[in-house]
Amino acid sequence: MSHPPFHNAAQAIPLDARARFLRRLAVETLEGGGRGHIGSTLSLMEILRVLYDDVMRFRPEEPAWPDRDRFILSKGHGCIAQYVLLADKGFIPRAALRDFCRQHAILGGHPDANKIPGVEASTGALGHGLPIGVGMALAARLRGQAQRVFVVMGDGETNEGSVWEAAMAAGKHRLSNLVALVDYNKLQSYGPTAEVQDMEPFADKWRAFNFAVAEVNGHDVAALRALLTALPLAEGRPTAVICHTIKGKGLPFAEGRADWHHKSKLSAAEIEAMYDALGGRDHA
Amino acid sequence: MPWEAATMRKAALEMIETLARRDPRVVFLGSDLGAGTLDGLRRDRPDRFFMEGINEANFIGMAAGLAMEGFIPYLNTIAPFFTRRALEQIAVDLCLHNLPVRLIASGGGVVYAPLGATHLAIEDLAVMRALPNMTVVAVSDAAEMRRLMAESLDWPGPLYIRLAKGGDKEVSDAARGFAIGKAIPVRPPAAVQMITTGVMLAQALEAADLLAAQGVACGILHAHTVKPLDEAMVRAAAAPARLVVTLEEHLRNGGLGSAVLECLADDPTRPIPPLLRLGLPDAFPKEYGSQDSMFQTFGLKAAQIAERVRATLPGLP
Structure with a gap:
C-alpha cells in the first residue's frame, strides 16, 4: 500500500456526530433504492461535507445563482454522498432520498443535471468532469467572475486519458480557479488500484501537469477545512488535492473491501447492520 | 463574390469570425489546426480564440463547460476526430445536456481519400444521426455554408456541420432560402x-x-x-x-x-x-x-x- 502514513491516519480517524448523521442519510438512500455504490459514497463524504459546509458559495433557494461556485462530481457513481449534502442544505427535500433509483425519482444511480437542483453536469461515464470544469473555469475568466470550479474524481477514474487531456489544458491555461480533488480510496471496481492500474507516483503526475498539489487525510474534517479554505495553492496554477480516503469508511465490515464497491441488491439485514454501525436509525 | 469561389471551410471560419464580432457569446476552439487559422479572430478577440492541443475528448468537454455557462462554442477539427475519437463526449457532454455547441467537421465523406481510411468520414452522418438532440447538416457549397452559419447562432442544441472538399461547384441559390x-x-x-x-x-x-x-x-x-x-x-x-x-x-x-x-x-x-x-x-x-x-x-x-x-x-x- 502506498502512502502508509496517510492511509493509516485515514483509517484511524474517528467519525464525529455529523459524519455519522450524513452516513445515516446515505443509508436511508440505499435503503430506499435497495442498491447503490456504497464504498465511494462513504469515502467521499468528508470531502463533500467540507466543500458544502465550509468552502463553496451557493444558494439552495437559487441553484442557478450566477456567482455560485461550480461543483462537478465527476465520479458520478458516488452520487449518494452529493444527494445527502443537497438534501442537508435544502436543495432537495430529504424525502427525495428514499425514492433513489425509483422509476420517476429525480435521484438516480448517477446524477442528472436536467433533474436535480444543484447538479451542474450529468456524470457517470468517467473522465468527463475535468474537461467540463476546464470550460467552466475559462468561462469564469472570460466574464471576469470570481467563482471557482471544484471537480471531484475517483482514483480509478484517473485511468481515463481524458482526465490527463484536461489536466494539460488546465495547466496550459493556468486555471487557478480550478480545483481537482481526487478521492484516493485506493480501490477500484476489480481490486486495489495498485494492482489494477497503479497511478503512482500520483502527486508527481499532477505536478508534472503544472498543478499545485496537496495531499490530505480525506476524513480529517479540520485538515480538509484548513486546506480548502486557503485555495488556490499557487497563483497561476490549477490546484490538485489528493484526498487519502478509506472506501466504505464508517462501516467496519465494508471498509477497504472491493465487494462493497457496489451492491445491486441490499438485504434488510445489511441495511440494519449499516444503521447499527452508525449509531442506529434516526427517529425524526 | 470572392468568398463564393473559396472553400466551404473558409466560408465557415469567416462566418465564425463575423458571428464572434457580432455576439460576445461566440467562442472558437480548434484542436491543433493549420497555422494561421482564424488569425483575425485570434488578433482581435484573443480571449475567445482557443487553439488547443490534439485532445478532442478534452476540447469537447471544454466546449460543454463553456456552453453551460452561456457561451456558444464553434469547434473545428477533422470529421472522424469528432465522430470516432470523441463520440462519448459528444453524446454525454453535448447531446445529453442539449448544449449549443457547433462541430464543424473538416473533410466530410471521402474528401481525404489520399490520406486513407483513418481520415475518411463515411459513417459520420449515421453516427451523429443516432444521437438524441443532435442536428446534422451537410450543405452543398460555400455560399450555402454562409447561409447555414448565419442560422447556426441561435439553433438551440448541438449541431454537426459537415464540410466538403473546397472549390466545390456552386449549385445552391440564395433565392431558394435556407433554414435548418x-x-x-x-x-x-x-x-x-x-x-x-x-x-x-x-x-x-x-x-x-x-x-x-x-x-x-x-x-x-x-x-x-x-x-x-x-x-x-x-x-x-x-x-x-x-x-x-x-x-x-x-x-x-x-x-x-x-x-x-x-x-x-x-x-x-x-x-x-x-x-x-x-x-x-x-x-x-x-x-x-x-x-x-x-x-x-x-x-x-x-x-x-x-x-x-x-x-x-x-x-x-
Missing part, C-alpha cells in the same frame, strides 16, 4: 425523385440533366439537414415518384438513404415507392486517389447515377 431542417426543392417532383445531401447535389443536377436529355424527368430535393429530416417534404416529393433515388457521400447504411427509408416506412398510409440508395458499400475503401476517383469507384459520378437510374426504370412496376 427545411429541405430545399431544387427541381419539382417528377417520376424519378432524387434526394441528396451535401455536395451530391451537384452530381444530382448533372445526372438529372443527362436523364432529361433522354426524356426522363427528375425531381431533386436537397436534404441538407439529415437530422431532423424534413419528413413532410420527403413524403411529398416521394408521393408522385415511380423511383426515389437517395444520393450521399457516405455508407449506404445509416445515413440519408436510411433516414429517407425510415421516414417513408413510418407513413402507414402509403406504400414505400421503389427506392435506390446510392452511396458507399459497407467497407473501408481499399484505395487512395481523390474524392473524384472514389466517386467513380463507388458509382457516385453523375453519368453513373444516370446510368443506374436508366437501368432500374424498366424493371419497375
Whole structure:
C-alpha cells in the first residue's frame, strides 16, 4: 500500500456526530433504492461535507445563482454522498432520498443535471468532469467572475486519458480557479488500484501537469477545512488535492473491501447492520 | 463574390469570425489546426480564440463547460476526430445536456481519400444521426455554408456541420432560402425523385440533366439537414415518384438513404415507392486517389447515377 502514513491516519480517524448523521442519510438512500455504490459514497463524504459546509458559495433557494461556485462530481457513481449534502442544505427535500433509483425519482444511480437542483453536469461515464470544469473555469475568466470550479474524481477514474487531456489544458491555461480533488480510496471496481492500474507516483503526475498539489487525510474534517479554505495553492496554477480516503469508511465490515464497491441488491439485514454501525436509525 | 469561389471551410471560419464580432457569446476552439487559422479572430478577440492541443475528448468537454455557462462554442477539427475519437463526449457532454455547441467537421465523406481510411468520414452522418438532440447538416457549397452559419447562432442544441472538399461547384441559390431542417426543392417532383445531401447535389443536377436529355424527368430535393429530416417534404416529393433515388457521400447504411427509408416506412398510409440508395458499400475503401476517383469507384459520378437510374426504370412496376 502506498502512502502508509496517510492511509493509516485515514483509517484511524474517528467519525464525529455529523459524519455519522450524513452516513445515516446515505443509508436511508440505499435503503430506499435497495442498491447503490456504497464504498465511494462513504469515502467521499468528508470531502463533500467540507466543500458544502465550509468552502463553496451557493444558494439552495437559487441553484442557478450566477456567482455560485461550480461543483462537478465527476465520479458520478458516488452520487449518494452529493444527494445527502443537497438534501442537508435544502436543495432537495430529504424525502427525495428514499425514492433513489425509483422509476420517476429525480435521484438516480448517477446524477442528472436536467433533474436535480444543484447538479451542474450529468456524470457517470468517467473522465468527463475535468474537461467540463476546464470550460467552466475559462468561462469564469472570460466574464471576469470570481467563482471557482471544484471537480471531484475517483482514483480509478484517473485511468481515463481524458482526465490527463484536461489536466494539460488546465495547466496550459493556468486555471487557478480550478480545483481537482481526487478521492484516493485506493480501490477500484476489480481490486486495489495498485494492482489494477497503479497511478503512482500520483502527486508527481499532477505536478508534472503544472498543478499545485496537496495531499490530505480525506476524513480529517479540520485538515480538509484548513486546506480548502486557503485555495488556490499557487497563483497561476490549477490546484490538485489528493484526498487519502478509506472506501466504505464508517462501516467496519465494508471498509477497504472491493465487494462493497457496489451492491445491486441490499438485504434488510445489511441495511440494519449499516444503521447499527452508525449509531442506529434516526427517529425524526 | 470572392468568398463564393473559396472553400466551404473558409466560408465557415469567416462566418465564425463575423458571428464572434457580432455576439460576445461566440467562442472558437480548434484542436491543433493549420497555422494561421482564424488569425483575425485570434488578433482581435484573443480571449475567445482557443487553439488547443490534439485532445478532442478534452476540447469537447471544454466546449460543454463553456456552453453551460452561456457561451456558444464553434469547434473545428477533422470529421472522424469528432465522430470516432470523441463520440462519448459528444453524446454525454453535448447531446445529453442539449448544449449549443457547433462541430464543424473538416473533410466530410471521402474528401481525404489520399490520406486513407483513418481520415475518411463515411459513417459520420449515421453516427451523429443516432444521437438524441443532435442536428446534422451537410450543405452543398460555400455560399450555402454562409447561409447555414448565419442560422447556426441561435439553433438551440448541438449541431454537426459537415464540410466538403473546397472549390466545390456552386449549385445552391440564395433565392431558394435556407433554414435548418427545411429541405430545399431544387427541381419539382417528377417520376424519378432524387434526394441528396451535401455536395451530391451537384452530381444530382448533372445526372438529372443527362436523364432529361433522354426524356426522363427528375425531381431533386436537397436534404441538407439529415437530422431532423424534413419528413413532410420527403413524403411529398416521394408521393408522385415511380423511383426515389437517395444520393450521399457516405455508407449506404445509416445515413440519408436510411433516414429517407425510415421516414417513408413510418407513413402507414402509403406504400414505400421503389427506392435506390446510392452511396458507399459497407467497407473501408481499399484505395487512395481523390474524392473524384472514389466517386467513380463507388458509382457516385453523375453519368453513373444516370446510368443506374436508366437501368432500374424498366424493371419497375
